[in-house]
Amino acid sequence: MAETVIECIDIACGYGDEPPVLKDVSFEIERGEIVALLGGSGSGKSTLLRAITGLAAPLSGTVRLFGESIHDADRDQRNALLRRTGMLFQQDALFGSMTVLENVSLPLRELTRLPEPVIQEMARMKLGLVGLGGMEHRLPSGISGGQRKRAALARASILDPEIIFCDEPSAGLDPVVAAEVDETLIRFREVLHITIVAVTHELESIRTIADRAIMLGRGTVCAVGTIDELSRSEDLDVYNFFHRVPRDRVGGSGGVLSRLRHTG
Numbered sequence: 264m265a266e267t268v269i270e271c272i273d274i275a276c277g278y279g280d281e282p283p284v285l286k287d288v289s290f291e292i293e294r295g296e297i298v299a300l301l302g303g304s305g306s307g308k309s310t311l312l313r314a315i316t317g318l319a320a321p322l323s324g325t326v327r328l329f330g331e332s333i334h335d336a337d338r339d340q341r342n343a344l345l346r347r348t349g350m351l352f353q354q355d356a357l358f359g360s361m362t363v364l365e366n367v368s369l370p371l372r373e374l375t376r377l378p379e380p381v382i383q384e385m386a387r388m389k390l391g392l393v394g395l396g397g398m399e400h401r402l403p404s405g406i407s408g409g410q411r412k413r414a415a416l417a418r419a420s421i422l423d424p425e426i427i428f429c430d431e432p433s434a435g436l437d438p439v440v441a442a443e444v445d446e447t448l449i450r451f452r453e454v455l456h457i458t459i460v461a462v463t464h465e466l467e468s469i470r471t472i473a474d475r476a477i478m479l480g481r482g483t484v485c486a487v488g489t490i491d492e493l494s495r496s497e498d499l500d501v502y503n504f505f506h507r508v509p510r511d512r513v514g515g516s517g518g519v520l521s522r523l524r525h526t527g
């Protein structure tokens with residue numbers, strides 16, 4: 264049976280005394296899925312990601328990781344839950360004064376007591392998995408943007424997390440490099456059986472990697488389903504997001520395609 268690893272139950276998210284950015288948000292994510300978290304600018308994607316990853320408590324409701332409420336847990340319990348996750352930041356967040364190998368090794372060096380040879384071997388293995396074997400001793404400034412993203416993904420996975428959260432993994436990359444990052448994410452799921460949650464608005468990436476999508480709009484979840492289901496949605500906001508052309512211009516009531524169907 265499928266195992267739920269992330270569960271949001273009627274959560275509301277916001278900042279201070281301002282009106283909630285999101286409310287009545289509920290969904291589940293199962294182990295091994297790649298789920299895209301979608302929405303237009305200002306829809307609350309980053310706010311929701313902060314709540315799921317424990318960086319900010321929701322105004323109300325419950326977020327569960329692996330069946331445990333992350334915001335009701337004490338500090339040790341929360342840290343234990345978060346150790347089972349990894350984070351790929353939008354701006355890769357590599358330390359410029361460290362080599363690629365040192366960047367990837369850092370979580371092991373800070374959070375475990377493994378001997379240094381083991382740490383370096385594990386980091387080399389993860390770099391090999393993302394296609395960066397032989398680049399261990401380069402600085403981040405000496406590799407491309409796509410390679411930095413893949414190095415950051417290797418670091419996010421170095422503690423063998425069960426979930427990796429990705430904030431705009433292919434943002435700012437050209438289509439070829441973005442496709443390489445997408446392929447790396449798929450390989451991680453296949454080889455390491457990791458659940459991946461990716462905040463993104465890149466349609467090509469969404470169609471390539473995502474099993475399902477959760478779309479935010481109008482201050483809540485407006486659609487959940489496969490990419491094919493959302494592409495055919497009757498909700499105009501969802502349809503227009505995937506087609507980037509208003510439905511009433513391409514086949515809604517009164518549209519050109521609609522009139523052709525009735526006259527053909």
